[in-house]
Amino acid sequence: MSTNRRVSMGLAAILAVGGAFTAVAQDSKTLGELKRWHGKLVDSKTAISVADGQQARAEFKKWDLSPDKLEAEPRGQLLRLEIFAALAVGDAGGALAVLPALERELPKAQETLRAKWMTAFVAGDAQLAQQTLEQLKEGGTKEKAIAARLERLRLVGTAAPDREVVAEGGQKFPLRKRGGAILVLDFWNTREAPTERQVAALRGLAEGYAAEPKVEFLGINDDKAEQVEAAKKLAAEKGYKWAQLYEASAGAAALTEPAFHVAASPWDVIIDGDGNVRAVGTASEPEFQYALRAAAEEAKGEYTAVAPRTIEGVAAARAAGEAPAVEAEKKGEKKKKEKEEQAKPEPEPPHNEEAAKLLDQARLYLKTGKKTEAKRLLQELIEKYPNTWEAQEAKRLGIV
Numbered sequence: 001m002s003t004n005r006r007v008s009m010g011l012a013a014i015l016a017v018g019g020a021f022t023a024v025a026q027d028s029k030t031l032g033e034l035k036r037w038h039g040k041l042v043d044s045k046t047a048i049s050v051a052d053g054q055q056a057r058a059e060f061k062k063w064d065l066s067p068d069k070l071e072a073e074p075r076g077q078l079l080r081l082e083i084f085a086a087l088a089v090g091d092a093g094g095a096l097a098v099l100p101a102l103e104r105e106l107p108k109a110q111e112t113l114r115a116k117w118m119t120a121f122v123a124g125d126a127q128l129a130q131q132t133l134e135q136l137k138e139g140g141t142k143e144k145a146i147a148a149r150l151e152r153l154r155l156v157g158t159a160a161p162d163r164e165v166v167a168e169g170g171q172k173f174p175l176r177k178r179g180g181a182i183l184v185l186d187f188w189n190t191r192e193a194p195t196e197r198q199v200a201a202l203r204g205l206a207e208g209y210a211a212e213p214k215v216e217f218l219g220i221n222d223d224k225a226e227q228v229e230a231a232k233k234l235a236a237e238k239g240y241k242w243a244q245l246y247e248a249s250a251g252a253a254a255l256t257e258p259a260f261h262v263a264a265s266p267w268d269v270i271i272d273g274d275g276n277v278r279a280v281g282t283a284s285e286p287e288f289q290y291a292l293r294a295a296a297e298e299a300k301g302e303y304t305a306v307a308p309r310t311i312e313g314v315a316a317a318r319a320a321g322e323a324p325a326v327e328a329e330k331k332g333e334k335k336k337k338e339k340e341e342q343a344k345p346e347p348e349p350p351h352n353e354e355a356a357k358l359l360d361q362a363r364l365y366l367k368t369g370k371k372t373e374a375k376r377l378l379q380e381l382i383e384k385y386p387n388t389w390e391a392q393e394a395k396r397l398g399i400v
């Protein structure tokens with residue numbers, strides 16, 4: 001009960017019942033807030049802002065609610081809210097940690113399956129995502145929608161092709177040797193031109209990460225040679241300010257097929273900082289936006305990195321070119337380890353914090369078309385820190 005609320009009862013009555021009444025009032029208010037936040041975050045059909053996710057997490061601490069002391073409905077609301085708040089701020093590991101409790105409570109509820117799908121997609125867990133799709137299919141979700149999502153999952157958890165592509169203007173993009181930087185690939189063409197909603201979402205993501213050196217965007221167009229000029233015109237009209245690769249005029253092996261098995265346009269792919277496919281979808285989907293947030297936050301060290309998994313349940317290597325860290329106690333293991341030792345690549349040069357700052361700033365200049373400034377910084381980096389990993393990366397960019 002609020003201290004400034006006036007009640008017409010005697011002092012003795014207040015002393016007798018005041019404590020219990022206050023507890024009930026506070027619980028009722030808290031549960032009302034829980035329901036309101038649940039509607040705002042969990043019931044939203046669009047991606048929740050990072051700010052809302054952070055605020056929701058702050059509210060959890062104030063409420064100090066224990067799920068095992070709640071009734072079934074508010075308990076489910078709290079668990080779902082914790083999952084969606086984690087997804088909103090880019091904490092895929094946090095969402096995965098809460099999911100088992102929600103599944104124990106309401107394993108077949110549609111709201112649980114939605115939370116499970118979103119979490120699996122964002123964490124890059126193709127096996128968990130496939131299991132969820134099978135459950136959704138049993139619940140009546142259309143087979144065409146299920147098939148489309150399954151097609152996308154086939155790439156998740158696999159290593160990107162060990163190639164470096166050169167976009168229009170000469171900017172180079174390694175697909176597997178990412179060095180900790182995220183790469184978003186947007187496969188498109190004029191035959192199946194993206195909708196305005198899809199274009200706006202992709203443009204919004206590119207603009208939102210324009211100042212983030214650890215996130216890069218590359219458009220890949222697979223129109224035939226006679227359509228390339230029309231494609232370039234469309235890209236300009238739609239505001240595609242990020243780097244573009246037109247396969248018909250690039251003179252290199254195509255990526256659209258067979259490398260990325262693109263089944264429809266647009267087809268957006270997130271490659272994580274270890275060179276593994278984290279997610280495949282379209283930029284307008286909330287789960288795709290959350291997946292990019294998670295990959296970016298993990299790349300910056302804000303949250304523990306989650307290794308994507310294939311449909312078969314195989315965890316991706318945490319660094320490109322390395323074998324998965326799987327222990328096996330069986331005959332022949334010693335010989336296998338010896339071979340792996342022989343096959344290990346040369347150790348990377350040491351990192352340098354100051355060199356990393358110069359490299360990040362140079363990447364930002366490249367993203368905004370300031371090649372002269374980028375070249376100046378990269379030359380400075382190579383001269384001052386010649387034997388570092390950053391100097392090696394500066395040379396790889398190909399503008400010095």
